[in-house]
Amino acid sequence: MNALRTLVCVLGLAAAGFVRADGGEFLDATTLLDSGDPAQKIDLVFLGDGFTRDQQDLFNAKVDLAVHEFLNAHPLFALRSAFNIHRVNVASPESGTDKFSSCGGESTGDSDQQRRTAMDSGYCAGGGGTVYRCMLTSNDALALDFAARAPDDNIVIVLVNDSGHGGCARGPLTFFTIEDDFEEMAVHEMGHAIFGLADEYQYDKEDTYTGAEPTQPNVTRETSRDALKWADLLLADTAVPTQAHGTACSVSNLPGRAFPEDIIGTFEGAQYRRCALYRPEYFCRMRESQRAFCSVCRRQIIRTLLPKLSVDQAIRFTELLIRDDEDPWPRGEGEIYMNYDLRSRDTTVSGRWPGGGESSFDDDESKTINVAAGIVPEPAAGASASIALRVREDDWPDGDDSLENDADEPLPASGPFTIDKPDYRLSGDVQPAQLRVLFDTMEIKDDHDGFFRGAGDIYVEYTVSNGDVTVSGRWPNGDDTVGINDDETEQMAILAAAIPRPVGDNVLTITTKVMDQDTFSDDEVGSETFTFGGDTAFGTTQVVHQRDRSDYRLTLSVVGATQIIP
Amino acid sequence: MNTVVTRHSALALVTAMLACCALLVSSGCSRKRETQGVDTTVEIKPKPADTTVVDPTVMRVTLRVTGNNVELISAQPKRGDAFEHDLAQVVNDALAGKLRILQYRAVDANGVVLGTGRFTVPKVAEAEFLDPNVEHRIVRSEQPLTTATVAVPVQYNAAIAALEISELDPTSNAPPEQWPAKQIGRVVLTPPTGVVR
DSSP states (O other): OHHHHHHHHHHTOOOTTOBOTTSOEEEEEEEEEOOSOGGGSEEEEEEEESOOGGGHHHHHHHHHHHHHHHHTSTTGGGOGGGEEEEEEEEEOSSSSOBBOSEETTEEOSSOOBOOOOTTOEETGGGGTOSOTTOOEESOHHHHHHHHTTSSOOSEEEEEESOOSSOEEEETTEEEEEOOTTHHHHHHHHHHHHTTOOOOOOBOSSOOBOOSOOOSSTTOBOOOOGGGOTTGGGSOTTOOSSSBOOGGGGGSSSOOOOOSOTTOOSOEEEETBEEEEEEESSSOOTTTSTTSOOOHHHHHHHHHHHGGGOBOOEEEEEEEEEESOOOOOSSOSOEEEEEEEEEEETTEEEEEEESSSSOEEEOTTEEEEEEEEEEEEOOOOTTOOOEEEEEEEEOOSSSOOEEOSOOEEEEOOSSEEEEEEOSSEEEEEEEEEOOEEEEEEEEEESOOOOOSSSSOEEEEEEEEEEOSSOEEEEEESSTTOOEEEOTTEEEEEEEEEEEEOOOOTTOEEEEEEEEEEOOSSSOEEEEEEEEEEETTOOBTTTBOEEEEEOSSEEEEEEEEEOTTSBO | OOOOOOHHHHHHHHHHHHHHHHHHHHTTOOOOOOOSSOEEEEEEOOEEOOOOOSSOOEEEEEEEEETTEEEEEEEEEESOOOOOOOHHHHHHHHHTTSEEEEEEEEEOTTOOEEEEEEEEEESEEEEEEEOTTSTTSEEEEEEEOSEEEEEEEEEOOTTOOEEEEEEEOTTSSSOGGGOOEEEEEEEEOSSOOOOOO
16 A cells, blocks of 8 residues: 555655545545646645545635735735746544644643544654644645646645644644734745745843844844844834833833834844844734735845746726716716726626726716736736726716716737727726735824824825826725824735836936825925836835935835846 | 814804705705726636646655755656745845755666755754734744755755755855765665665
8 A cells, every 4th residue: 555655756756635644535626716837926825734525614614814914914915926826625534633642741731633644743743742832743744745736836735623732833834723813924924935025023031142144134133234134124213223122121021112113223133032032023914924024024024925926917008088977967067987896817806997086077078097906926838817897977866877888898918908988998007016005004103183183084185107108196095094193003904006127318206295184174294206206116126215204104015127037 | 285173163164064965965965076097806616726737847755854864755857846935035044043055966777966055954943933912023032953954945856866965055155056065865866765874
C-alpha cells in the first residue's frame, strides 16, 4: 500500500475522489480569485481539516470570511491582482481535531480527544509538541499533498474545525482554528509569510534587546534618525526616539499612546521586547491584529507586490448627455442617476453615479463628470471587459423612470468608448491602471466646526490628474461624512484613482479639499495639491507620502511602476 | 472659521434649526446633495480550479527533512513559481537557529548541473493565536520541530534526474553567500523511488 501511495504521489496523478489511507477525501478545487498565470502570481491555498463531507458549507463560509478580510485590508484591496486564491475542499472522516489533557508535561485543561481527520491536525503541534496552543499536524506532508491539488501553492492556510485558541506557522504552511476573529490573525500571519514583516508587540515583562539590527523592514534598534530604515517617512519635527520607555521599562504598566496614531517615528516596544527595539507607529496590524497596517508595513506590502501586479483596466466616465429625462410632469430638470456593472474575468464591479443623490439635467444637457467608475482585471486572452448600464430618473411617488434603453456592451481594451442610446449618451475611456493613488489616513487637528465642539462631519473631495486624464472623487462614498474629533486619526483606506503614468513633461497632481459638513454651509478645513514629476520612483523608493498642515494631516500612497507586468 | 457660541445662543439656534427641519420634512422637502464620485462594490465569482499543466515552469518537489535525512515525498510538474524571501531577510533567523538554509543542485542523468536554488526548512513552528484577555490580544510561543516537510519549486527542466541537497553553515563569519555548504542528501526524481541518501 505504501509503495502504491508513493508511486501515485510521485507521479502527481492522484485521481479525483482518491481516498487517502489517512481518511481524507479530496472533493474539489475552486479558484476564488483568478488574476492570471500562476507562474507570475502569489497563489494562496485554503484547506480545511476536521470538516466532514456534510460540513463543507461551514468550511466554505470560513474561507470566504478570511478571503474577504484579506482582500479588503488596506492596501491589499488595491493590489489584489498580485494574487490567485484557491480553495481545496477535503472531507475528513470525523469532525474536529485532536485535543490533549497534557502537553509537554503540563495540564492543558482539555480532555483527551482523538479525531480521524484528513491532515491529522491537533493541539500540542499535533500531539508530540510542548506548546499546547500550537495547532499543527504530526505529518505536514498530508497538507502539502492536498495543497498540490490547486494550480499552485505558494502560501497554504489550513483552517481547523475547532473554536478554541490555536494557530501555528512553519514557513509558508499555517494552521488556524476557526475561533472568533480568526480571520484577523490570518491576515496578520500573511504579514509574516508573504511580506516578511516582524511582530510589533512586546511581551508584558521587562526585556531589553541586545542583538543585531533586525532584518525585517518594520522593526529597528536604531536610535539615529539618519540610519532608520524608514527615515524618509518621518516629518521634520518628529523626534527620534519618538516615544521611549526610558526608566519606565520595568514598570508594570507602560505609558499609553502619547502621539497621534498617524505619526511615523520610533516607538519603543517591538518584536517581543519591551526595550531597545522600536516600531514605526504606535498601532499596526502586526502589533494588534484588528488594526490597520502601519505606513512602513504598507510600503513593504506595496514593494513586495509590485512585480506581481497585472495592468488592470481603469474605467472612467467622462461625459453624460441626457436627451430626454422621461419625466413627463413637470417638464424640465430630471434628477438623473446611473447604476452600472463593469465585468471582466470573474469580477464584477457594481457602482452608482453620482455617489449620493442625483444630478439635475435639462433635456439635451451635457455634463463633464470625469469619475473613476472602477478597476477591473485585465481580460483573459481573446476576451474583453463589458459594461451593463441603467440610467434612471428619480421620481416620486410612482417610482423611478427608465431612460431608453438599458445597455450591455463590450468595452475596448484601451481608449475611448461611447454608449449612445435614444435618451442618453455616456462617454468614457479605458486606461491602463499604471498608477494607483491610495488615501491612507486623515488626522484632523481642527475641524473648523465652531458649533458643537467635537466630531466634525468630515469629507474630502479630490481630483487626480496625469495631465491627460483627470478623475474626481469623494471620500467617503455617497453623501456620507465621517465623524472625526479634533486630534483624531481616521483610516481612509480607499483607492482614490488609477490612471496611466504621466508622459513627457506632464506631472501627477492630486488635489484634495477637506471639508466639514455643516447644516447651511460646509466649512473648508483645508486644500492641498500634491505634485509628482514623471520621474518619481513610484512604488519603489517613494511610496508613502505625508503632508502635515495646520488643521489636518493626510497620508497617501502612490503605487505604480515600470515593474508592473505588461 | 471658528465661531464662539454662548450656551444661550446655542439653545436658541438649536430650537430654530429643529423648527426649520420640521418644516422641511412636513413639506416633503429636504436638502439634496449631489456628491462627487461613485459608490462601488466588488463581487468575484468562484470557478473550478484549472489544474491542467501546460508548459510547466517548476517541478514541485516535496521533501521531508529530518536531521541530515532528506526524503522525497512527491515530485510534480506545475505551472508556478518560487516565492521566497531574500537570503538577507532570513539570515538572523538562521543564526538564531529558527530555520535551516538548504540549497539544491538539479542534475541530469549524467550529473550535469541544470540549475541551483535555495530553500529554507523551519526548525521551529511559531504559535500565534488570539487571546482577548492579554494586551495586544496576540499570544506567541515557539514550538521546536525535529522534522519538517517542504514543497520546493525547482525550475523546470524535463531532464532533471536528481537533486543534490546541501546545508549552508550559518555559524561561519563569512557573508551568507560564502557560507560553506555541506551535502546532506540526494534524491532521485526519476524513476520515482523516493529516498536516496
